[in-house]
Amino acid sequence: MAVFTSVSEDELTRWLQAYAIGTLIEFEGIASGIENTNYFVTTTRGRYVLTLFEKLTRQELAFYLNLMAHYARHGIPAPAPIADHGNRLLGELNGKPAAIVTRLSGKSIMQPAAAHCAAAGAMLGQMHLAGQSFHMQLENPRGPRWWRATAPLLRPFLDQAQRELVESELAFQASRRLDRLPRGVIHADLFRDNVLFNAGEIGGVFDFYFAGNDVLLFDLAVCANDWCVDDAGEIDAERAQALLAAYHRLRPLVAEEHAAWPLMLRAAALRFWLSRMYDLHVPRAGEIIHPHDPHRFRRILELRRANTGPPWIG
Amino acid sequence: MAVFTSVSEDELTRWLQAYAIGTLIEFEGIASGIENTNYFVTTTRGRYVLTLFEKLTRQELAFYLNLMAHYARHGIPAPAPIADHGNRLLGELNGKPAAIVTRLSGKSIMQPAAAHCAAAGAMLGQMHLAGQSFHMQLENPRGPRWWRATAPLLRPFLDQAQRELVESELAFQASRRLDRLPRGVIHADLFRDNVLFNAGEIGGVFDFYFAGNDVLLFDLAVCANDWCVDDAGEIDAERAQALLAAYHRLRPLVAEEHAAWPLMLRAAALRFWLSRMYDLHVPRAGEIIHPHDPHRFRRILELRRANTGPPWIG
Numbered sequence: 001m002a003v004f005t006s007v008s009e010d011e012l013t014r015w016l017q018a019y020a021i022g023t024l025i026e027f028e029g030i031a032s033g034i035e036n037t038n039y040f041v042t043t044t045r046g047r048y049v050l051t052l053f054e055k056l057t058r059q060e061l062a063f064y065l066n067l068m069a070h071y072a073r074h075g076i077p078a079p080a081p082i083a084d085h086g087n088r089l090l091g092e093l094n095g096k097p098a099a100i101v102t103r104l105s106g107k108s109i110m111q112p113a114a115a116h117c118a119a120a121g122a123m124l125g126q127m128h129l130a131g132q133s134f135h136m137q138l139e140n141p142r143g144p145r146w147w148r149a150t151a152p153l154l155r156p157f158l159d160q161a162q163r164e165l166v167e168s169e170l171a172f173q174a175s176r177r178l179d180r181l182p183r184g185v186i187h188a189d190l191f192r193d194n195v196l197f198n199a200g201e202i203g204g205v206f207d208f209y210f211a212g213n214d215v216l217l218f219d220l221a222v223c224a225n226d227w228c229v230d231d232a233g234e235i236d237a238e239r240a241q242a243l244l245a246a247y248h249r250l251r252p253l254v255a256e257e258h259a260a261w262p263l264m265l266r267a268a269a270l271r272f273w274l275s276r277m278y279d280l281h282v283p284r285a286g287e288i289i290h291p292h293d294p295h296r297f298r299r300i301l302e303l304r305r306a307n308t309g310p311p312w313i314g
Numbered sequence: 315m316a317v318f319t320s321v322s323e324d325e326l327t328r329w330l331q332a333y334a335i336g337t338l339i340e341f342e343g344i345a346s347g348i349e350n351t352n353y354f355v356t357t358t359r360g361r362y363v364l365t366l367f368e369k370l371t372r373q374e375l376a377f378y379l380n381l382m383a384h385y386a387r388h389g390i391p392a393p394a395p396i397a398d399h400g401n402r403l404l405g406e407l408n409g410k411p412a413a414i415v416t417r418l419s420g421k422s423i424m425q426p427a428a429a430h431c432a433a434a435g436a437m438l439g440q441m442h443l444a445g446q447s448f449h450m451q452l453e454n455p456r457g458p459r460w461w462r463a464t465a466p467l468l469r470p471f472l473d474q475a476q477r478e479l480v481e482s483e484l485a486f487q488a489s490r491r492l493d494r495l496p497r498g499v500i501h502a503d504l505f506r507d508n509v510l511f512n513a514g515e516i517g518g519v520f521d522f523y524f525a526g527n528d529v530l531l532f533d534l535a536v537c538a539n540d541w542c543v544d545d546a547g548e549i550d551a552e553r554a555q556a557l558l559a560a561y562h563r564l565r566p567l568v569a570e571e572h573a574a575w576p577l578m579l580r581a582a583a584l585r586f587w588l589s590r591m592y593d594l595h596v597p598r599a600g601e602i603i604h605p606h607d608p609h610r611f612r613r614i615l616e617l618r619r620a621n622t623g624p625p626w627i628g
Contacts, residue, residue, distance in 0.1 A: 020440035021389040022515075044515055045389060073383060075335040075359060075396040075416075082389040087447035102389075126334035133401035201336075201358055 074130035104204030106196030114242035121243035125250030131185035140212035186219035221264035273297035388444035418518030420510030428556035439564030445499035454526035500533035535578035587611035
């Protein structure tokens with residue numbers, strides 16, 4: 001159970017009076033929260049998710065909530081934070097920063113076909129285009145700076161081969177200049193379970209709490225390593241082609257991005273290998289994590305490093 | 315047919331590329347437009363309404379579109395204008411200012427029970443509260459200034475009794491000071507046909523193109539004269555009570571508003587009597603209007619003037 005801060009019916013009823021979304025019908029805690037406390041909330045107006053933020057700073061929350069509101073304003077099916085009567089997206093409930101957002105509908109598709117990958121690519125393209133007019137800044141919280149800070153914390157838990165792989169990949173990534181790659185706001189975690197489908201179309205995109213400013217192509221590589229791989233972790237050419245082509249139609253990839261694609265697939269693999277090892281080996285107070293097995297992303301990293309095929313697919 | 319500016323499939327497909335709402339599936343003109351050209355548009359993302367504005371100025375449109383976006387941000391079920399990649403709510407299509415907004419669902423209820431009136435009152439209360447943090451200004455385009463400017467244009471078409479009624483009511487309204495009544499953004503036209511219900515709850519509020527800054531109580535009087543009247547135009551006490559009580563729970567009415575209620579009911583009746591006579595007698599180029607019969611609001615005005623009951627209901 002991951003309701004870190006409990007909320008009573010009276011407290012929620014009173015809190016909702018600062019919003020224009022009707023009166024409370026019912027609510028229930030969501031057990032799957034990792035860092036935050038989440039409730040499903042139903043009012044006379046509709047279905048929402050209430051989040052009490054346990055860890056994120058106000059600066060981070062301002063970025064995330066305004067980004068979600070920006071996407072919603074552009075018609076991206078992101079959770080829309082509801083503004084209170086004072087026009088604030090971030091409130092406070094039981095001493096915690098809190099926000100209420102619209103609840104999305106649909107189902108994640110864990111065995112995506114090429115058409116689903118195309119839908120994900122198009123959605124990412126739309127998000128990157130819409131993100132161009134979002135002017136707040138937050139460095140990707142799991143970007144290269146975080147990799148370099150985290151690797152030393154993991155050393156005690158790694159065997160020799162793992163250490164060498166981390167060091168070698170960090171050195172390789174640091175040796176490549178990325179200055180000429182287009183940058184912008186990225187979701188940075190658009191795995192299959194953060195996308196909801198309704199009748200074959202994407203009806204929801206969520207979990208923006210790792211978003212930040214970084215290389216746009218990195219976002220696409222995160223997707224490819226999750227949506228377009230076989231059980232062994234190898235890229236499935238047809239699905240990857242579908243993802244990239246759909247994205248490219250919206251935001252045409254430039255020559256530097258073609259060249260950087262193998263590098264980005266490695267970077268995206270490294271990022272999740274590191275964070276999964278971090279979640280496994282470095283538990284933090286006040287977080288309940290059921291860590292994913294890091295091994296899969298070690299395997300994906302090795303496969304991407306070994307790739308000697310053409311740098312670009314299709 | 316009121317598609318003043320036609321749009322081809324190719325033109326719309328191209329235009330939608332500036333937005334993040336997927337690709338065109340189908341679209342069709344809406345015949346009921348009076349001043350603007352409207353199309354229903356279905357994309358891979360959802361259902362929208364495209365409007366090409368034939369008359370409104372850019373200043374008026376900035377107010378209306380930002381107001382609708384503001385309400386949507388607050389969870390009010392208003393049509394949400396979609397921002398383009400440059401974050402603009404107002405675009406241009408075939409030489410006309412144009413915007414695309416989300417399409418609402420639900421049905422108007424033309425024979426409202428007290429519960430529907432309560433829902434309308436609560437919605438108006440929510441809108442007035444949410445409107446407090448909207449900081450653009452536009453004078454109510456059909457407010458007292460418009461009444462005074464319009465009455466002389468109607469004189470040639472009125473008989474003696476009508477002229478006297480207009481003059482008498484204008485003089486009465488002008489003699490009352492409204493300085494102490496709370497002001498804000500009002501919808502100003504929240505008739506039954508501008509509200510959509512889904513399963514007894516309001517699922518949509520639309521037609522914001524008469525909104526502006528004015529006395530909040532005027533908005534409630536416009537509602538009461540439409541939602542809470544019998545066939546003869548008399549106020550139905552039960553429905554009016556339901557409307558007012560639901561509103562009052564959200565934004566408690568102050569003593570000055572209690573006292574001004576009969577005045578406001580007369581003002582709201584005058585406004586629609588004048589505008590319906592104007593639509594009937596003073597046709598404007600480029601507008602296709604099927605004028606409502608002005609007589610009903612003359613009758614309502616006479617009834618409100620004759621009301622000698624208690625100034626406040628309930």
